[in-house]
Amino acid sequence: MAFKLLAINGSLTPPPSRTRVVLDVALAGARAYDQHVETEVLELRDFALEFCDGRSPDDYNSDTRRALALLEEADAYLVATPVYRASYTGALKNFFDLVPNEPGVRDPLRGKVVGLLATGGSDHHYLVLEHQLRPLFGFFGAYTPARAIYASAKDFDERKQARGKLVEELTQLGQEVVAQARFLQQVPGLALAENLRMRGD
Numbered sequence: 428m429a430f431k432l433l434a435i436n437g438s439l440t441p442p443p444s445r446t447r448v449v450l451d452v453a454l455a456g457a458r459a460y461d462q463h464v465e466t467e468v469l470e471l472r473d474f475a476l477e478f479c480d481g482r483s484p485d486d487y488n489s490d491t492r493r494a495l496a497l498l499e500e501a502d503a504y505l506v507a508t509p510v511y512r513a514s515y516t517g518a519l520k521n522f523f524d525l526v527p528n529e530p531g532v533r534d535p536l537r538g539k540v541v542g543l544l545a546t547g548g549s550d551h552h553y554l555v556l557e558h559q560l561r562p563l564f565g566f567f568g569a570y571t572p573a574r575a576i577y578a579s580a581k582d583f584d585e586r587k588q589a590r591g592k593l594v595e596e597l598t599q600l601g602q603e604v605v606a607q608a609r610f611l612q613q614v615p616g617l618a619l620a621e622n623l624r625m626r627g628d
Contacts, residue, residue: 431465432457432605433501437508437519439472439548443587446507449578449597452589453505453542456601464605468554469497471518479524484533485560491525498526499535503608504569505601507544510552515545515559528567537568540613542604543575544597553577570611572603 434454437445437515447468454466475490498504508515527533541564543556556575564571574596582593588595611617 429465430461430463430503430605430609431467431501432503432505432601433497434466434468434505434507435498435519435522436452436468436470436472437506437516437522439516440509444509445578445580445583445587446481446509446544448583448587448589449544449546449576449593450505450507452594452597453576453604456598457505457605458601458602459598460602461605461609467497467501469494471522476518476522476525479521484525484527487525494522495525495527495535495577501539502612503540503542503604504536505542505544505604507546508555508560509547510555513552513555513614515555523567524530524561526567530568534568536564538615539569539619540604540608540611541569541571542600543571544600545575545577546579547577548580550577550579553579570607570617572600572607574600603628 428584434450436447436450438444457464458466474494476494477487477491508519544558545555556577561571576596584590
């Protein structure tokens with residue numbers, strides 16, 4: 428059975444980028460774990476996304492609609508961002524501002540698994556994963572694996588390739604995202620809006 432894993436790169440840095448490197452290693456781990464996994468990378472830098480201003484998703488330009496369609500078609504996700512000024516990138520923030528969140532109507536992330544990754548120049552910002560990214564996807568009703576990966580400059584060689592324990596952890600994250608998403612597909616009613624406590628209930 429086909430299974431689509433979408434990696435979303437919040438970095439606008441031209442390649443080679445450490446953020447893209449960590450995504451590629453995690454994607455390779457997912458494919459090694461399950462031969463039926465199809466992977467794709469959504470590079471935000473390649474899309475002329477409009478700024479979110481409250482319009483219906485269908486009223487934005489073709490690049491914005493195409494990026495949202497890729498997200499809606501996927502079964503699970505890996506989301507990676509560099510950390511700038513103690514936060515994830517503005518490009519990533521704008522993209523998820525554009526994602527619909529209408530429970531029971533158009534709610535593409537609800538009940539799906541999102542693996543979290545971040546990169547930075549030092550270890551000072553590793554809590555971005557827990558304090559900013561995990562709550563973001565909790566808002567959308569998505570599941571995030573306990574393992575979240577922060578990689579700093581010391582985890583890469585001079586060619587910006589991942590090295591050491593980072594490679595093992597990225598591989599495991601890719602596998603965990605697929606395994607958890609496959610499990611949730613077997614219990615599709617688990618994340619229905621009416622089965623979850625919603626704000627205001």
